[in-house]
Amino acid sequence: IALKPDFAEAHNNLGNTLRELGKLEEAEQHCRKAIAINPNAAEVYVNLALVMQESGKLVEAEFNYRQAIQLRPDFAEVHNNLGSVLQDLHKIEEAVISYRNATKLAPSFAIAHYNLANALQELGDYQPSMDSYLEAIRLRPDYADAHSNAGAICQEQGKLGEAEEWCRRAVFYCCKPNLAEASLDSDLAGAYNNLGMVLRAKGDLDQSVSLFKRAIMIEPESHQAHSNLGAVLRDLGMLEESVDSLRKAVDIKPDLAIAHNNLGNTFMSLAKVMQARQSYERALYFQPEFADVIWNLVAVQNGIEGAKLLLERCLSVNPNHLDARCLSAAVFYYEGDQEPFRTLLKSEFEGHPFVRTLEWVFNLPNLPKLYFNQWRFYDAVFENSIKSRPFYEFGVWRGHSFNYLINLYKRGYGFDTFEGLPSDWRLGSLNEKKGSYSARGSVPQIQGGQFIKGPFEQTLPEFFTHERPLAALINFDADLYSSTICALNFSKRVIDQDTVLIFDELIINEDWENHEYKALNEFCASQGLTYDVVALSLTTKQVAVKLRNLAQGVGS
Structure with missing residues (x-):
């Protein structure tokens, strides 16, 4: 350049070298100089586009890639790069066109097939996406990311066995013979992360935790792994x-909407409703059309009006959000408009468990009071109970609801094995495995609480042979029919007409009529009782009832 300042190729090559060295401003200057000297060289526009792309100037990168394509339409790699920029600009349909152009021009271009699959997956076109992943893998059998993302598609489609196989192949192809070398491979971290997501969906929570932690060991700044770890720790009750973990995720990537949403969910589980609201609102700030976050915001509402507005917004973003549609129909019904519910009954969702729940609720003699979160529900029940009495809880787990109730009633009795479900909890096509919801034998330490550890059929006969105080409230959170009917039969000695019975999973689950609902109705039939439903929360599946036709007490 010193000898020949107008040597376009030298400016272009220097610009490319400076870009590789990370000196983007200097690289841009030389690329622009090369274009000024020779505006008809496609390669120069490509290099400037790369500089713009790496500088985060995506609109300028798009412009320069298009200039290069205009000069050289058969440049497959540039079509692929343009697709990448368009995808980052959220122009997904245009990105698909660019990737398809790349694969037509270079059918053996594995990366272009992979990128096309990613864009199609983002559009929800799962079968074409899977076809493109399979083509990328055919061209490059050890393409770990393609295996991993094929697993993600299978997970979206509910094919969890196939998803696990794909993700395990991804881990296999990422691993190197030298373990130390593998530990530095960020692709391996991604493969562990995706496999962890699949195993979480399969209910293998402990193994998924292990995989997310492995991903973090390999790549400590992986916001996805921290976010996913935080979500599964919530599943395990480790709030x-x-x-x-979720705060770490948003520290690394402050605009990660899913992590803010997950953080909101955990705050809700901790009864920190205002902090949950703030996290959900933060998620929407970064991703305004995140329908699940809008749905979650419904749960922080205290009244129907606020919930109704959010449900309308949720359905405007995603008209197919069935939970929002069902709850919206319920809200309209409570306001006197039955038409949305009737429409549901005439639709293909007539037999859906949420619709069956609404049908049961609307056939009750009186509409129960409607609440939108667990804690507001508990507060309302407390206000309508005898506050001087203690409460009883069957199914304590890690003690989060017990701790909330003890702050209201001051005295409580908790019953649990603290080892998880005693048998599988079958919910139609879903199955919570034996041992789920385990506290690993750890009994909570909560002042005012007395905990009785062991299977109900062993502990309840002994406990209730002694005189016990009448209950203000009994919280049945044992999930299974067998455990719930056992708890009802023994706790009847502390139930009278003022006792409120809460069933934590009575409704909405796929097979809800065969568990707590069945136990309640069988118990009442055997005792010659009926019940009034006094409150419910359709977002948390809780129902509160009071028994009728009592004399001095069920057990008297």
């Missing part, structure tokens, strides 16, 4: 640890 404080969940908060720590």
